[in-house]
Amino acid sequence: MKVAWAGSREAFQVSDRMAKLVANDPVFEKFSKPMLGRKELFKNTLRKAAYAWKLINDLRLTEEEAKWLRHYIDEPNYTDLHWEMFVPAIEGQGTKEQKKKWLPLAQTMQIIGTYAQTELGHGSNVQGLETTATFDRQTDEFVMHSPTLTSSKWWPGGMAKVATHAIVYARLIIDGLFHGVHGFIVQLRSLEDHSPLPGLTLGDIGMKFGHGTYNTMDNGVLRFDHVRIPRNQMLMRVSQVTKEGKYAQSDVPRQLLYGTMVSVRQTIVADASKALSRAVCIATRYSVVRRQFGSRNGGPETQVIDYKTQQSRLFPLLASAYAFRFVGEWLKSLYIDVKQRLEANDFSTLPETHACTAGLKALTTAATADGIEECRKLCGGHGYLISSGLPELFAFYVPACSYEGENVVMMLQVARFLVKTVSNLGYKQPVGTAAYLGRVTPLLQNNCAVQTAEDWLNPDAILEAFEARAARMVIGCGERLAMFENPEEGFAELSIDLVEASLAHCQLITVSVFIQKLNHEIPGNGVKRSLEVLCYVYALFLLHKHQGDFLATGYLTPKQASLANEQLRTLYSKVRPNAIAFVDSFNHMDHYLCSVLGRYDGNVYPKLYEAAWKDPLNDSDIVDGIQQYVQPILKQKLHYAKL
Numbered sequence: 001m002k003v004a005w006a007g008s009r010e011a012f013q014v015s016d017r018m019a020k021l022v023a024n025d026p027v028f029e030k031f032s033k034p035m036l037g038r039k040e041l042f043k044n045t046l047r048k049a050a051y052a053w054k055l056i057n058d059l060r061l062t063e064e065e066a067k068w069l070r071h072y073i074d075e076p077n078y079t080d081l082h083w084e085m086f087v088p089a090i091e092g093q094g095t096k097e098q099k100k101k102w103l104p105l106a107q108t109m110q111i112i113g114t115y116a117q118t119e120l121g122h123g124s125n126v127q128g129l130e131t132t133a134t135f136d137r138q139t140d141e142f143v144m145h146s147p148t149l150t151s152s153k154w155w156p157g158g159m160a161k162v163a164t165h166a167i168v169y170a171r172l173i174i175d176g177l178f179h180g181v182h183g184f185i186v187q188l189r190s191l192e193d194h195s196p197l198p199g200l201t202l203g204d205i206g207m208k209f210g211h212g213t214y215n216t217m218d219n220g221v222l223r224f225d226h227v228r229i230p231r232n233q234m235l236m237r238v239s240q241v242t243k244e245g246k247y248a249q250s251d252v253p254r255q256l257l258y259g260t261m262v263s264v265r266q267t268i269v270a271d272a273s274k275a276l277s278r279a280v281c282i283a284t285r286y287s288v289v290r291r292q293f294g295s296r297n298g299g300p301e302t303q304v305i306d307y308k309t310q311q312s313r314l315f316p317l318l319a320s321a322y323a324f325r326f327v328g329e330w331l332k333s334l335y336i337d338v339k340q341r342l343e344a345n346d347f348s349t350l351p352e353t354h355a356c357t358a359g360l361k362a363l364t365t366a367a368t369a370d371g372i373e374e375c376r377k378l379c380g381g382h383g384y385l386i387s388s389g390l391p392e393l394f395a396f397y398v399p400a401c402s403y404e405g406e407n408v409v410m411m412l413q414v415a416r417f418l419v420k421t422v423s424n425l426g427y428k429q430p431v432g433t434a435a436y437l438g439r440v441t442p443l444l445q446n447n448c449a450v451q452t453a454e455d456w457l458n459p460d461a462i463l464e465a466f467e468a469r470a471a472r473m474v475i476g477c478g479e480r481l482a483m484f485e486n487p488e489e490g491f492a493e494l495s496i497d498l499v500e501a502s503l504a505h506c507q508l509i510t511v512s513v514f515i516q517k518l519n520h521e522i523p524g525n526g527v528k529r530s531l532e533v534l535c536y537v538y539a540l541f542l543l544h545k546h547q548g549d550f551l552a553t554g555y556l557t558p559k560q561a562s563l564a565n566e567q568l569r570t571l572y573s574k575v576r577p578n579a580i581a582f583v584d585s586f587n588h589m590d591h592y593l594c595s596v597l598g599r600y601d602g603n604v605y606p607k608l609y610e611a612a613w614k615d616p617l618n619d620s621d622i623v624d625g626i627q628q629y630v631q632p633i634l635k636q637k638l639h640y641a642k643l
């Protein structure tokens with residue numbers, strides 16, 4: 001199962017080796033993080049990042065190994081933006097000459113980059129950005145300027161204190177004419193003494209949600225006061241500006257400017273399974289240790305995992321972690337394919353890839369953020385302790401619903417793709433993840449054939465139910481949209497239904513990828529049979545949660561919906577015996593989990609007790625402030641207090 005989770009034996013070995021390397025090195029200790037103040041926390045992260053870079057070079061780690069190493073260090077820091085956004089932006093949007101100049105510098109970290117797109121006033125609406133890049137023909141330069149307060153760049157990670165360079169997105173202006181938003185490579189700091197270059201105002205945007213998690217990152221603010229950069233620092237694969245000031249567009253589509261976001265959204269889906277599996281591992285292990293009620297004849301009380309209600313909250317999350325792992329793997333292969341095509345100037349699959357990355361990013365991050373919080377509640381009161389590992393995990397994870405495309409905004413992108421696909425149905429056969437929309441007649445006409453709870457243990461029945469529900473919702477939206485004279489007005493009016501239809505489409509993708517995985521790629525019958533159970537749990541849990549959709553579209557009868565729920569409850573009993581094996585297969589080490597409740601050895605109570613004594617308040621019996629503020633109250637000789 002560990003191999004099935006990792007994707008291959010080699011993938012397992014690489015991640016396992018890196019997990020152990022990090023866990024066994026005292027530099028990467030992280031239990032004390034929540035006790036540190038912001039400055040110490042930040043310096044500590046800089047120290048770890050520098051040490052990690054040394055390890056990467058000394059041990060000659062491959063790119064894959066380096067990624068896992070950074071993952072297990074488990075602290076957001078400036079290198080995330082450098083590797084995940086700055087380098088890919090140059091790779092995707094730079095010309096050959098630009099890549100030749102900038103990539104060697106970035107890949108050896110002689111420069112450190114960030115991705116400065118969002119502004120105080122605009123994040124989702126990229127075309128609404130206000131920073132200007134005005135071409136000056138006399139000097140062959142762009143003048144970067146922040147004309148308003150709301151045009152201040154706001155959020156870029158690593159920008160406040162570390163990055164030496166940034167890809168800055170700004171409105172290109174030539175001779176007073178606006179030519180859209182483009183990316184520019186801008187140097188922010190001196191490579192000699194690290195001070196901000198003249199004309200730039202740089203700072204940190206302040207503390208964020210949680211304590212020891214995202215505050216290791218220096219998310220920054222940046223303002224330009226007429227800062228000049230050479231013309232050849234505009235990323236020019238998509239559009240070019242000549243020294244005469246002529247604006248030209250190559251045959252590469254404008255959407256490629258958004259390519260870096262496609263790349264990162266794909267990794268965010270993979271990361272969702274890591275975060276959710278981490279929370280589920282903690283909650284499952286603790287649910288086995290924790291006992292409440294149910295003692296018979298003085299015997300042990302019941303393990304809370306044996307309560308049906310606990311199982312009905314926990315096991316769908318366990319199944320979701322596996323579903324997200326497999327859909328993340330599938331999305332990566334889709335992305336690798338589109339990347340190769342884009343390099344060869346084949347842009348045909350970009351719209352579908354954009355819809356998949358946007359939609360699955362929204363689906364998986366929303367479910368993971370909710371899932372982590374549910375796991376905290378599944379651990380009862382102790383889940384609220386920092387030492388459970390869950391509050392910090394939640395605080396670290398939850399911004400994924402907003403960054404890299406706010407989730408609802410992303411679902412609306414999926415909706416645009418689906419509406420376009422439906423409106424082209426007469427003359428363009430949909431392919432890939434939208435292929436089912438090419439079979440609308442049977443999907444709209446045929447109803448579910450399930451008659452017993454057992455009948456739901458059939459991948460074809462499940463797939464057809466999810467396809468019919470999505471098709472009916474999408475087609476229904478399409479028909480209602482056609483009644484509007486102004487399509488944009490219609491889109492806005494129907495946006496709630498469109499987001500729900502997009503979610504149905506994305507859930508269909510995750511369910512079908514899970515089924516596909518079982519049909520083709522699982523080694524060993526025991527592993528396959530166990531994963532089949534999780535696949536059914538995932539699908540039937542979604543069916544139960546969204547049964548309103550399945551019923552309202554008329555595909556299911558109430559009886560069939562209740563048979564699905566009956567089967568789901570039976571499946572929980574089949575998950576129970578393997579629950580611990582399922583979470584052990586994630587191969588999360590104690591260091592990575594950073595949770596007393598989720599310890600591999602289950603030694604929870606002594607270690608919880610021990611952890612409490614490490615709190616700074618327990619350094620002494622009488623702490624600072626007691627004599628000054630509490631003792632005077634105790635020593636007052638009042639007969640009565642007037643309230």
Ligand SMILES: CC(C)(COP(=O)(O)OP(=O)(O)OC[C@H]1O[C@@H](n2cnc3c(N)ncnc32)[C@H](O)[C@@H]1OP(=O)(O)O)[C@@H](O)C(=O)NCCC(=O)NCCSC(=O)/C=C/CC(=O)O
Nearest residue numbers: 117123124125126127255258259261262354403404405413
């Ligand atoms: C909301 C977005 C997608 C665009 O909105 P809109 O103004 O409606 O459209 P445009 O005119 O700009 O473009 C529409 C056109 O382009 C297609 N498209 C959009 N995005 C992509 C893409 N990524 N790849 C390919 N194609 C794309 C779209 O389908 C339309 O095609 P048509 O053929 O129908 O014309 C956009 O503004 C957007 O993406 N907003 C979200 C901003 C965002 O994600 N910011 C991330 C900042 S970096 C960050 O958050 C870092 C976090 C830290 C970390 O990750 O650790």
Ligand SMILES: Cc1cc2nc3c(=O)[nH]c(=O)nc-3n(C[C@H](O)[C@H](O)[C@H](O)COP(=O)(O)OP(=O)(O)OC[C@H]3O[C@@H](n4cnc5c(N)ncnc54)[C@H](O)[C@@H]3O)c2cc1C
Nearest residue numbers: 115116117118123124155156157399402403404405406408
């Ligand atoms: C931790 C963190 C790190 C970040 N790092 C970076 C970084 O390194 N570089 C960078 O450039 N940016 C970064 N960002 C910024 C991030 O990309 C944006 O915050 C994100 O894209 C969301 O945009 P917004 O803040 O403008 O949200 P808004 O768009 O203002 O969203 C507010 C609300 O409006 C709704 N809404 C907006 N538009 C629509 C619409 N058309 N229809 C319906 N509803 C709508 C949304 O659903 C949401 O509910 C980071 C953000 C965070 C939290």
